[in-house]
Amino acid sequence: MWERAKHTNNLSICVFLCFLSGNPCLSIGGDTLSRGQSLSGTQTLISKDGIFELGFFTPGSNSSQNTYLGIWYKDFPERTAVWVANRETPLGQGSALEIAQNGNLVLMSRDSDAVWSTNLMSTLPDSVEAVILDSGNLVLRDELNPSTVFWQSFDHPTDTWLPGASLGLDKITGRTQRLVSWKNADDPSPGMFSVEMSQDQAFEFFLQWNMSTTYWRSGAWNGAVFGSVPEISYLTSFSFFSSENSTYYTYTVLNRAVLSMFVINALGNFEQLTSLRSHHSWSSTYILPKNQSDIFAFCGAFGVFAGSTSNPCTCLHGFAQTRPNDWSVGCSRTTLVQCGNSNSTEGKKYGFMEVADTTLPANPTAHPAQNSRGCELACRQSCSCTAYAFNGSACSVWEGDLFDIRNVSSNQDNKRRLYVKLANSDLPVDKGGC
Numbered sequence: 001m002w003e004r005a006k007h008t009n010n011l012s013i014c015v016f017l018c019f020l021s022g023n024p025c026l027s028i029g030g031d032t033l034s035r036g037q038s039l040s041g042t043q044t045l046i047s048k049d050g051i052f053e054l055g056f057f058t059p060g061s062n063s064s065q066n067t068y069l070g071i072w073y074k075d076f077p078e079r080t081a082v083w084v085a086n087r088e089t090p091l092g093q094g095s096a097l098e099i100a101q102n103g104n105l106v107l108m109s110r111d112s113d114a115v116w117s118t119n120l121m122s123t124l125p126d127s128v129e130a131v132i133l134d135s136g137n138l139v140l141r142d143e144l145n146p147s148t149v150f151w152q153s154f155d156h157p158t159d160t161w162l163p164g165a166s167l168g169l170d171k172i173t174g175r176t177q178r179l180v181s182w183k184n185a186d187d188p189s190p191g192m193f194s195v196e197m198s199q200d201q202a203f204e205f206f207l208q209w210n211m212s213t214t215y216w217r218s219g220a221w222n223g224a225v226f227g228s229v230p231e232i233s234y235l236t237s238f239s240f241f242s243s244e245n246s247t248y249y250t251y252t253v254l255n256r257a258v259l260s261m262f263v264i265n266a267l268g269n270f271e272q273l274t275s276l277r278s279h280h281s282w283s284s285t286y287i288l289p290k291n292q293s294d295i296f297a298f299c300g301a302f303g304v305f306a307g308s309t310s311n312p313c314t315c316l317h318g319f320a321q322t323r324p325n326d327w328s329v330g331c332s333r334t335t336l337v338q339c340g341n342s343n344s345t346e347g348k349k350y351g352f353m354e355v356a357d358t359t360l361p362a363n364p365t366a367h368p369a370q371n372s373r374g375c376e377l378a379c380r381q382s383c384s385c386t387a388y389a390f391n392g393s394a395c396s397v398w399e400g401d402l403f404d405i406r407n408v409s410s411n412q413d414n415k416r417r418l419y420v421k422l423a424n425s426d427l428p429v430d431k432g433g434c
Contacts, residue, residue: 042055051136053132069084086115122123181264204221296315
């Protein structure tokens with residue numbers, strides 16, 4: 001009885017303070033943010049039918065307590081963000097979302113710095129409002145004319161494609177709508193994998209690593225299905241639109257009792273997740289590519305794809321997995337290499353380990369060295385050089401992290417072997433420092 005009276009009294013005080021401030025109180029659970037209101041702390045906006053929720057969250061096991069503004073399906077035990085506003089600029093506690101004087105949505109830090117904004121150049125009317133819709137779309141619109149939308153989150157996807165949203169090309173601005181993976185489960189900043197629509201006449205989807213290396217294509221669109229994956233249309237209906245202003249795909253779910261989303265994850269898989277509305281539990285319907293071996297750099301930096309289904313990745317000798325059970329960030333050196341003159345009186349600092357029975361890493365740089373010794377010296381002269389290979393007539397060196405190394409059957413051709421720079425303490429016992 002005392003607790004109920006206490007809560008009622010606190011609510012009365014809150015309403016009284018809001019009245020004195022002249023600002024309307026935000027009703028927690030409403031779907032709209034208006035001028036003069038702010039969203040902060042554990043406050044959320046909930047779409048009209050309770051499907052989506054907008055608020056602040058800390059991803060995964062984030063020990064740094066970085067905070068992000070995001071959207072997620074409501075009532076799922078495991079909160080999965082489908083959109084993140086400030087994915088490149090994490091916040092601490094005390095942040096707030098509000099509508100600025102010029103009508104833009106703006107995310108303010110505890111120190112009143114604007115860290116994210118809808119960034120519209122024109123001043124919007126006083127009747128502007130932000131609404132989270134049952135589609136999962138956050139819109140900035142005119143309250144007096146809701147069909148007038150000034151900005152929407154669907155035009156700025158992160159790693160997730162929701163039903164009703166579009167992926168394609170805005171021909172006026174030249175901006176491509178693409179999905180970009182999270183860096184890892186604890187970090188929503190842009191990762192290494194992306195999915196977008198091709199701009200040729202095939203109008204297919206393709207997956208890329210580092211916005212440069214394509215490792216999977218959906219096949220051309222024939223008006224009903226994609227050539228390489230016709231089965232993906234079993235639960236969803238895709239639609240293609242093209243005009244002088246834009247070209248894009250959108251999709252709907254055939255069964256209204258099913259929730260759906262397509263996600264490009266930190267390991268490079270393009271995955272469709274589905275759930276019955278009443279179950280609140282995601283299951284994987286499709287994973288593309290179908291084979292892990294088709295994913296570029298699946299094992300991350302300095303990782304080696306071994307081909308085993310149960311344990312497909314290992315680290316090069318002298319490296320260890322950076323994050324347990326997460327190959328998206330690959331492997332890190334167990335001992336840092338001391339760069340400099342390895343023949344100095346300070347002692348031998350590093351050497352090169354021969355790696356056999358693997359493919360060479362991606363993205364080598366050609367060097368004019370004429371023999372293996374010259375190729376090795378070229379790598380020694382650069383602190384950022386991590387490996388070299390000499391194939392009998394050409395020298396290749398690698399700067400920085402090594403990606404997309406794969407085990408192959410035993411090959412006695414020494415000309416294709418890789419030599420990786422390691423600290424002396426990490427060299428195999430039969431190898432001396434250089």
